[in-house]
């Protein structure tokens with residue numbers, strides 16, 4: 178079989194990403210981030226992100242084509258993130274993708290960012306067997322999924338009731354006086370801290386909670402608990418080791434995420450598991466999930482770190498899966514959908 182050459186475009190938040198894949202082979206993954214411009218505001222400012230996408234898109238595309246060693250004429254199809262994400266940011270990538278599709282005459286897939294995070298796991302030498310479970314952990318979402326087919330059958334098994342895991346990382350980093358985004362900073366700090374120093378709560382894990390919210394998560398209580406703990410120390414004028422707080426917080430997050438995911442895999446009879454999303458870059462989560470998956474006889478696939486945070490290669494990877502399954506294209510009549518749900522893999526033409 179000739180593997181399709183797909184260019185993927187990502188602009189849902191603060192990363193302008195263009196990736197090139199051939200089937201499940203990664204050829205290029207170029208990302209330009211506007212994060213430095215958002216740091217002073219402690220979070221992503223949509224207008225700044227959108228303007229940065231406009232400035233970064235063409236150079237990012239040119240670099241990706243150069244790295245992959247291809248021209249636009251060789252491309253079989255484009256794929257673009259159409260949601261969920263920041264409306265003003267999404268529209269930049271979608272407009273660029275539509276322009277490329279018109280200019281080259283090559284078709285376009287409008288894909289779901291969350292499913293694309295999961296599709297990053299397909300950029301591997303080994304095929305992904307279905308059904309598989311997926312743990313999706315990003316700045317805005319924390320979900321356990323059952324994937325029977327990445328092209329058209331993704332079901333939500335559980336999700337966070339409040340903060341996403343990445344959001345909890347960012348909020349805890351902020352209260353500890355660390356820069357946005359806090360995930361990677363806390364991850365580094367936690368490496369020199371004691372994860373057993375403080376026992377922070379594991380949300381929705383009591384017997385009672387497990388009845389109603391078996392595969393659901395809650396991280397806002399954990400974030401508040403860290404805030405209270407730090408506040409008490411400061412009020413009493415007591416010193417504390419920030420790295421211990423980071424490590425103990427991280428342990429609570431990784432513990433709940435991995436326990437509930439493995440529980441879902443066992444109960445749903447899923448022997449394969451994919452990890453995706455920005456928080457999938459977390460070193461402790463990667464280690465603990467691997468450990469618990471191995472103990473449970475579950476085969477875990479974890480993408481390399483550069484494919485976990487937002488990028489265009491994961492979008493291209495999902496486009497390639499759609500193309501190889503013969504899925505109809507999206508046409509040009511669609512609009513970005515900032516609230517797109519994870520079960521909507523992409524927007525086929527006619528349904529938009």
Ligand code: KG4
Nearest residue numbers: 315316317343360361364455456459486487
């Ligand atoms: O998937 P992503 O790049 O963007 C969204 O779609 O949201 O995820 C961004 C999130 C941020 O909250 C960031 O703090 C978190 O991923 N993150 C991490 C790490 N690297 C990024 N969280 C924990 N540990 C990390 N190493």
Ligand code: ZN
Nearest residue numbers: 315454455487
């Ligand atoms: Zn993302």
